Amino acid sequence: MKPALDETDLRRSSTLDNVKRWIWQRRVFGLFVAFPTIVLAAYLFLIASDQYESEAHFIVKSANTTTVPGTGISQALSMVTGSTSSSGDATSVADYLTSHDAVSALRAKLGLVERFHRPEIDYLSRLRKDDPTPEQLLKYYRKQVAVHYDGDTGITTVKVHAFTPTDSYAIVRRLLELGEQRVNFLNHRSYNDAIETSRKQLADAEAALANAQGRLTSYRQTRRDIDPEVSGRAQIGLVSTLTGQLSGARAQLSAMGSMIDHNSPQYRALASHVSALEAQLAAQSGRLTGGSNTIAAGIGGYEDLQIRQQFLAKRYEAAAASLDKAQDQALRQQLYLVRVVDANMPVKALFPERWKILATVTIALLLAYSIGWLIVAGVREHAA
Template sequence: MTRTDANDPIAGAAPKDRSVSLFDRARAHPFILLVIVPTLVAALYLFTIASAQYRSEAQFVVRGLEPQPAPASGVGQLLGLSASLSPGQQEAQSIREYLRSHDAVRALRGEGVDLVAIYRRPGTDPLSRLWSPAPRAETLLDFYRDHVDVIYDPDDNITRLSVRAFDPADAQRIARALLALGEKRVNAYNARLFDASLRVASGESQRAQDELESIQRQLGGFRERERDLDPAATGAGGARQIEEQQARLDRAAATLADMRGKLSPNSPQVRAMAAQVAAASAALEAARARQTGQPEAVAGRLGEYEELRLQQEFAAKRYEAARARLEQARTRAANEQLFIVAVVEPNLPEKPALPKPLRTTLLILIGLSVAYGIGWMLIAGVREHRS
């Protein structure tokens, strides 16, 4: 009996009929296979397996001491007449690009923030975590950009920073480190701006000062060599002395001429006055010789002295102008200094931002249903066309 049942074709066909019926049921209900089953699988993952991700958010602005230019009006924007970007806006955009770059990832490692360890935290589901324990730089950067958003709003000049991690403290830690990196970046920008603004003005001022000091040394050496503090004053004094000697000589000569008309030439008074005239004439010639007629005369020293004084005056004016430009450059550089103001500090999240299992499941169901409906209509259209 048992052997007969084993060889019975009807009894042996039952399992085959059951398998065929399951396949036929799947073919008969493709909506269940293509929509319901994937949705259930996604829901199972989202509700039971997917790891919670926490988001820490911060907002900051890059400002300077100088007032920001007013944004373009609505009409100006429609006409394409947008206002030029201020240094703060330009630097805010550059900071955004920096915080999303390889440099930021490398700098975070230098700040003690190990992104690989944070995003490979034990207990994280395999689909959400960073897979490789030693990822390539490009792989780590892509994963980092998926979890860190830096959005700059040019209308209100606010940069919004959002960081997701599998632990609330890790998300807040990364956000704080990124804010610190942005501040360091701004400080480096300020240092470069200060150096660039003052380098030329400082060099020009130093050259003017060196030139002035060199001329002053030459002037001091000239005075020491010639033993004359001010040849111009000496020359003026010599000129006054010549005038006095000339006046004395003229008076003595007039008196001598008058005496010769009244007295004998051999008169003692005439001889005495003639001696006075000769002495006055000799003193006048000596005074003139001291001014112009000798190698060490004042006229010979005065030319070199006046040239040095003229060079000194020009150098002093150049030095004063260079110092004024240096002060202006310092003031301008100080006014152009930028700094980061944290509008919103990084928060410690308490509620997971992702995943959102219910909403995500509904979106998957709706998306698959729409795709299934479109596919069903296309297939029905093809069949109708063939028939």
């Protein structure tokens, strides 16, 4: 005979059977909702590593600032922060901070791979390889670093998630330095581009002026005359003096001829003096306009060279003024990175947002399960 089961054992067996039956009836719910939720909760609260967020804000502005048009709070912020119309430059800086160049700089100077590949970081959160390819590192980097440019306020926000407070703080600080270096590079390139044409014009004008000065010096050496204009004026004065002296001597000779004999020694001496003055006057007049190697010809060539030199000197002055203006304008368009909010050293881990993630996934699974249950129930009802 089998021993009779007491009432306690019967109740316990009945309860166990009911639990098994209840679980079996809800096996689909448990498989698609309860089990994933439990696994996710176990990972989030038992395995997932804490992540610390460091944040910084900056704007890119120039000395020649123009406020961004807007209304309300965006206009007020633009007046306070000095947002500029050069939003393209600010966008380029933000894009640079999430580029291969920035990742390469962080990898070389900050040990980016080592900071994201610590052994204490859980497997799903950390960088998988200790020597990732640039593409793999960039993909992971963009999950941990967010750079957002606000077109209304002109403020760029940089957020970094890392697994220690010092790592997130160091990465943000280095990103700000890279942003400043990028702005300096843009300034250098735009400055050179803006004044390159003016510099070339000034160099051409300087070379042309030097060439004209050299030709003028060579002309003086060839003519053996420092200043043909002064020499010409002196020669004209000499011819005028000789002309006056000749006129006086002729008058004196004519008066003497009416009073004494032409064969007298006085008359002959005066006549010889007149003849000498006439010969000297003819010779000096010939130096002025007598041929191609005369003072008149020399003055003409000298004046041509001098006029060209003066024209080129004015051209050089205009080119120098244009360069000064271009430099001044380029300097007024120089960009500056202004830190609105500097990087902070985080104290408490805010990520991952465990309860938020768990609630979101649970609600999504419940919705998916409900929709699936309604579809199956509708099919069964239609089949019945």
